[in-house]
Amino acid sequence: MTYSPHTDADRAAMLAAVGVSSVDQLFDDIPRAVRATRFDIPSPLTEQEVRAELTRLAGRNRLAEVSFLGAGAYRRLIPAVVDEVVGRAEFATAYTPYQPEVSQGTLQAIYEFQTLICELTAMEVASASHYDGATATAEAALMACRLTGRNRVAVSTAVHPQVRRVLATYCSGPGVEVVEIPADLAEGGSGLTDVEAARRAGGDDVACLVVQQPNFFGGIEPMAELADTAHAAGGLFVTFVDPVSLALLEAPGRYGADIVTAEGQQLGIPLSFGGPYLGLMAARMDAVRQMPGRLAGATRDAEGRRGYVLTLQAREQHIRREKAASNICTNQALCALAATAYLAAVGPDGLREVAERSATQARSLVSALEGIGLAKRRFSAPYLNEITLQVPDARRRHAALVEQGIVAGLVLGPEYPELPDSLLVAATELTTDRDVERLAEALEGNR
């Protein structure tokens, strides 16, 4: 697209059209005292100079040579076909389809995305996606409030702290109370949500219980038991799951989840300073009219050919206005397309290999660190590819390793003061044996 700034003639024509003589007069209503008169910006640069400056700035980024950081965002292998599909101009330039019928390709991609998410979660209907896993989870909690007519939400403390903060923000507007269910975080404890506490908290005003699987500390929660607890109190069971874990763990639809959410970044979306990410949401069909966001559906046209539409739009704000299922969501069409291409490329067997390889590498990580006597498992619960380790003087050692280009996971102390010497470490299929050795060696060296 050509960049064409307004000419003086353009400006004169526009000023004449609105009936003022100068730009200054246009802003007469704004008091002089609050008008910016000078902007402290550098003088213009040539393209070459801009490129050099940005390259210099980018050089200040510290790239970890070895990283065991996860905590909700994971470095995974992205097959080249994903970028190839996502980069196609037909997809790359399209936003959420406001004129859906003419965007059959976009709608078909969304429909296939929804189908994949339903298969992965064993749920009946999936939305066209949300901003990210945190907003999807917050929307799910509000959806549970609408479905049950209740206005309290119980959330496990073993749900990602950032997800809980977004949940609290979303609940503050409509006046929904959020209660926290403790987890057994004692040394040698399970590291899992306290089922008894969840049972005690489940009153007749609790709309849902929100649990993460595997939980923030990496532990695998007893989901069927927690689902029963939520249902016994007449509430819904909302699960925030790791989509890759679903290749190995039981699908939420089979343990009684009513609404499933997930962060879809791991499905073909690179780590890029925190976004854009991808929120997944799936539910049972009887809840679909309270589901927020767009939904693509398949149909037949007048000639009997298969076609795609945006369906059940009466839930949405362009029809229901302030009573819409949500006024603060949109779909992440391009990221959803990446997830669609990723899942189609790796397939069920490939995803299982990814999950298994990650779990295997996490086990060799744990045994390597236990082997040098500098780390031990903080909790007893089974884990998959991420785990909480007890490391003496964790914060100092972590900082020292960063200086050597190694990120030894996440220091949990700032979020969980009761876990001052704990590191949350993750492995993925990209974690090499050499990475594990380097971490062990570096920790030894900092003894």
Place this chain on the structure above:
Amino acid sequence: MLPDDRRYSREHEWIRPEAAEGVIGLTEFAVTELGDIVYVELPAVGSTLTQFASFGVVESVKAVSDLFAPASGTVLAVNETLRGQPELLNADPHGDGWICRISLAASEELDALLDARAYETLIGIE
């Protein structure tokens, strides 16, 4: 000519009193304006309605509207048939397409509603 055995609200609901109870529905004018109805969100049996407050939702192929209670009371029964056959509302709005039955909290509330002639005037049929 609209039935005389009931009262009508300005929001296009009707209520047919039966002793201390009332049967509530949508008027033919309302369902014609809405077009093909595809979904009715019914109130829960046992829930309490407040006169002129929203108690449910009706969704057609072109619009969604709240249902407003023509009178206050407790829901005794809902028309379960509407869950599977919402089109019954279009087919027989003043009969089989009834929405719910309530016990009237204050029968004098019906005085605030329109009779058939006044409602006909409101919607422009003489």
